[in-house]
Amino acid sequence: MDAIYIILAIPVFILSILIELAYDRYRRTGLYNFADTISCLSCGVGQQILLPFTGMLGLWVYQVVQARCGLFTISPSALWAWVVMFLIDDFLYYLYHWGSHRVNILWATHAVHHQSEEYNLSVALRQSWFTSLTSWVFYLPLALLGFPLLMFVIVRTFNTLYQFWIHTRAVGKLGFLESFLNTPSHHRVHHGINPKYIDRNHAGILIIWDKLLGTFQQEEEEPVYGTVKPLASFNPVWANFAELERLWDISCRTRRLRDKIWIWFAPPEWHPADLGGVVVIPQASRATQRKYQVSQPLGVSLYTVLSFAVLLAASTLFIYIAPNLSPALQLLCIAHLVVGLAACSALEEGKSWGKTVELMRFVALLGSLPLIPAVYQLGVLTTIAVHLTLFALLRRGKALSLDQVSPL
Numbered sequence: 001m002d003a004i005y006i007i008l009a010i011p012v013f014i015l016s017i018l019i020e021l022a023y024d025r026y027r028r029t030g031l032y033n034f035a036d037t038i039s040c041l042s043c044g045v046g047q048q049i050l051l052p053f054t055g056m057l058g059l060w061v062y063q064v065v066q067a068r069c070g071l072f073t074i075s076p077s078a079l080w081a082w083v084v085m086f087l088i089d090d091f092l093y094y095l096y097h098w099g100s101h102r103v104n105i106l107w108a109t110h111a112v113h114h115q116s117e118e119y120n121l122s123v124a125l126r127q128s129w130f131t132s133l134t135s136w137v138f139y140l141p142l143a144l145l146g147f148p149l150l151m152f153v154i155v156r157t158f159n160t161l162y163q164f165w166i167h168t169r170a171v172g173k174l175g176f177l178e179s180f181l182n183t184p185s186h187h188r189v190h191h192g193i194n195p196k197y198i199d200r201n202h203a204g205i206l207i208i209w210d211k212l213l214g215t216f217q218q219e220e221e222e223p224v225y226g227t228v229k230p231l232a233s234f235n236p237v238w239a240n241f242a243e244l245e246r247l248w249d250i251s252c253r254t255r256r257l258r259d260k261i262w263i264w265f266a267p268p269e270w271h272p273a274d275l276g277g278v279v280v281i282p283q284a285s286r287a288t289q290r291k292y293q294v295s296q297p298l299g300v301s302l303y304t305v306l307s308f309a310v311l312l313a314a315s316t317l318f319i320y321i322a323p324n325l326s327p328a329l330q331l332l333c334i335a336h337l338v339v340g341l342a343a344c345s346a347l348e349e350g351k352s353w354g355k356t357v358e359l360m361r362f363v364a365l366l367g368s369l370p371l372i373p374a375v376y377q378l379g380v381l382t383t384i385a386v387h388l389t390l391f392a393l394l395r396r397g398k399a400l401s402l403d404q405v406s407p408l
């Protein structure tokens with residue numbers, strides 16, 4: 001729901017990632033894995049292009065509740081109102097984030113943000129496509145108090161933007177700021193899968209909520225990043241459905257009706273007794289972690305990077321022009337972009353269906369050309385021609401990871 005302002009920050013996000021990437025390559029610190037970064041950005045792109053459909057419900061309910069049930073008339077011109085709203089919103093974010101780690105149906109979407117085994121600025125953009133369908137419920141107290149919708153969108157956006165810069169390993173501890181702010185060090189702990197780091201530091205901006213409510217953990221050794229059960233995939237579509245599939249599988253296999261229902265609301269480590277009972281979080285160390293890696297012929301790697309760059313540009317254009325398109329055309333564009341992102345990951349991972357889906361995508365795009373506004377038709381045709389030419393690159397060269405072909 002805060003994406004209206006966040007899309008304006010996209011150039012800043014991309015520039016910051018490029019600066020961190022250059023720092024990484026210069027210092028040889030291993031902060032980035034290209035395939036993982038494309039996967040993270042694909043999740044972020046998918047979340048943004050789906051927002052017209054997933055985010056509107058929350059905004060609509062907020063407005064209705066505030067207009068009909070708001071207890072107070074609050075003016076945006078009062079400074080105290082912004083301060084009070086910032087504090088309440090940040091606390092409600094803490095509750096939402098805590099719930100997203102302790103209730104399976106919420107974790108099923110939030111897990112997307114934690115699946116990367118790296119920790120860099122691109123991970124901040126790795127967002128679930130479906131979180132917006134449920135997160136708005138946690139902010140309704142603000143509507144009930146009477147805070148106007150515009151104030152809510154601005155404060156929520158500020159909170160979300162703040163959390164971008166704390167996704168980095170390039171910044172150490174920050175002295176007295178660590179005592180009250182959420183910092184890179186505190187949030188690294190949150191992404192850790194070491195048993196002592198699990199479900200700690202849920203804060204948005206102020207770490208005080210964790211300190212007050214007993215969920216705070218100081219960063220000691222550097223965390224092992226990821227999820228306890230690794231995703232082992234760079235496919236952004238699978239990333240968004242993997243945890244839902246796990247819950248569905250458990251609810252089908254367990255025998256007791258009570259367990260079939262409870263699995264959707266239980267904490268992630270809970271398992272029905274007939275499927276082995278509660279899972280013990282295993283020890284983890286950076287020395288023994290085996291990260292998911294891929295390597296493909298050089299031509300495939302180059303094709304993937306170029307194809308993703310085109311999809312990123314097309315998605316940004318879509319976000320800006322979407323309000324002027326019919327819902328049917330919006331859905332068509334979203335389907336094309338999502339399939340493109342999935343095909344990108346499939347080519348990267350050497351899946352047999354990647355090339356076929358990629359070709360079908362262009363055939364479908366050619367077929368829908370009459371539906372596309374005339375001003376964009378030449379651009380679409382050029383894009384198809386470039387991609388089909390680049391298809392010749394596929395299967396050229398020896399297998400390399402994208403990191404090995406980085407010019408930086």
Ligand SMILES: [Zn+2]
Pocket residue numbers: 097101110113114190
């Ligand atoms: Zn989290």
Ligand SMILES: [Zn+2]
Pocket residue numbers: 113124167187191
């Ligand atoms: Zn995070």
